[in-house]
Amino acid sequence: MNRAKPAGMALAAAMVLAVSAASAEPGDARARRNYTLHCAGCHLPDGSGAPEQGVPAMRGVLIAFQKVPGGRDYLAQVPGVMNSGLSDYEIAELMNWLIPQMAGQPPAYSAAEIARLRASRPVDIVAARMQLIEKMPTDRRP
Numbered sequence: 001m002n003r004a005k006p007a008g009m010a011l012a013a014a015m016v017l018a019v020s021a022a023s024a025e026p027g028d029a030r031a032r033r034n035y036t037l038h039c040a041g042c043h044l045p046d047g048s049g050a051p052e053q054g055v056p057a058m059r060g061v062l063i064a065f066q067k068v069p070g071g072r073d074y075l076a077q078v079p080g081v082m083n084s085g086l087s088d089y090e091i092a093e094l095m096n097w098l099i100p101q102m103a104g105q106p107p108a109y110s111a112a113e114i115a116r117l118r119a120s121r122p123v124d125i126v127a128a129r130m131q132l133i134e135k136m137p138t139d140r141r142p
């Protein structure tokens with residue numbers, strides 16, 4: 001019985017270590033991992049997508065969406081983001097990491113904003129996308 005105690009303590013210590021390791025993962029590393037797990041299957045690791053199959057290229061394009069009214073909201077409201085299963089916090093973190101890399105301005109979404117955008121998603125995302133593109137200068141359209 002005496003020998004069970006140190007083993008139990010070691011297990012408890014190991015669990016504490018595992019929990020703190022998970023929460024200590026830096027936001028950028030977690031965002032990168034979430035992109036790989038939840039987005040890269042369609043968008044590819046470098047964001048080039050598969051435009052011929054309807055997955056738009058993100059690089060150099062997201063900034064054009066950010067510059068039209070409603071575009072910032074749209075970027076976080078696409079089904080691939082909202083249906084990813086990630087929390088509002090993880091989505092904010094992922095988008096704040098991803099968008100600047102795709103030549104956009106840092107969007108600085110908060111988890112609260114993602115929650116609001118989740119509740120007000122356009123029913124027809126393809127139509128919403130087209131309406132935003134029509135607001136862009138012709139030479140900036142994706």
Ligand code: HEC
Pocket residue numbers: 035038039040041042043054055056057058061062075076078079080081084094098125126129142
């Ligand atoms: C199943 C394939 C798929 C997955 C997975 C996916 N997307 Fe998408 N994404 C699309 C398609 C298709 C569009 C075009 C809009 C639409 O029809 O939904 C899009 C559009 C976007 C856009 C707007 C770009 C534009 O030109 O309209 C962003 C930003 C984006 N996705 C980010 C993400 C992120 C971040 C993830 C992961 C959390 C993700 N997507 C996961 C397919 C996907």
